[in-house]
Amino acid sequence: MLLGARIFVAVAFTILGATFIATTGALYYEFGYQAKSDAWISLATFYSHLFIFFPLFGVLALVAFYVPSCVFVDMYWRHVSWGKLRFTSGLLLVAAISVGAGWGLGGGQLRSIWEVKPEVLAEDPGDPPGCNSAQQSCLRVPVMTALSDVVARSKARAGMSQFVRNCEPDPLIETPPEQLSRRYCFATQTLVDAATCCQAQKQFGLAIRNMFEPEANRSLMVKVHKALLPFKIFFLLVVFLIAPLLAIRRRGIAENYGPWIIKIERGVLVGAVAMLFFPIMNLAFLQSSGLLYGTALDSVYRSISWPLMLTFGGWALLLLFFFFRDVDKDIETVARIAGVVGSALAVTKYQLIVDYAVRFMGSGASITTLGIIAALVGIAFLAIVLQPKLKRSKAKEVQEALETGS
Incomplete structure (x- = not known):
């Protein structure tokens, strides 16, 4: 593998990792x-999908995909027809899309x-100014x-979904009972019906926007x-x-990068698992956001969140089924079983997963839970770094297995 490919990827990934940490550092x-x-x-x-995911799971994914990325660059530079042109044009296109989307x-x-x-x-006094929910009713x-209320209560219970009110009920259907029931509303800190809470949440979002409008603020x-x-x-x-x-x-990898096969597969496996936390933490954020902003106000990010989550979930699942073949049957079997079980749980226990994500990786996360997550990320990091290359004899066996299974 070219030294230049390794240096190029190392520099690029170091810059990316630094930006991940810098965002949380600036906060x-x-x-x-x-x-x-x-x-x-x-x-x-x-906002754990932004300030927690990238410094932890994002950096882990960079480490996990380092060897696969080096192989990718080297392969396109040396072994793919018109590879240099295709790689350069593709890189520029991805960079342009990133800047435009950003x-x-x-x-x-x-x-x-x-x-x-x-x-x-x-200095925000609430509405009306200086109101206190215990003495005077607050519109917001x-x-x-x-x-602070959302964070404190998220830490005390696993399950906040029942407090997210539907602020856009179907006008062609009779008002359901849950719309009339009084539940705790975080925007007012009182028990109110859905319509009242949604109005308060709308005012909450508009208040933040009004504070944001002046450049000096x-x-x-x-x-x-x-x-x-x-x-x-x-x-x-x-x-x-x-x-x-x-x-x-895969055939080209088997022919040219036999000693790196296991490191590639382990990197892709760990990286795929790390990236699965992106949709999970996004869903946790959307639930927490619904507690304060409601569901009526719109944003570009919220509108693309669901397609983004489904895309990355499907991406990780497809990798488990189509990337791991014939090299290590144990890894292959475990990965595929985990993929099937995870998919079944995601479908049948979707809300439960989101509730626990809010509790342990979202607004309810504590220093302890974040420390445990960081420790697990560290273990995964060591599993990647300490994985040795295959010896030439073993690499040849792996290469033959891959070519036979391709």
């Missing part, structure tokens, strides 16, 4: 260090809490009060996120494309 700097507050932790867990995301009525300066959020409690995180978002999109696209292309070119 801590502005909402933690400068504001002298621990609100940054609540924001990080509430600038396009963020539209709609919803604005994130972290897009507003911490001092502006601290202060933003940070509501966020916008946080440093807005600039950081806008600058670094294309790198995250680029990462998602690269990971999404490389693994299937490697699976398609």
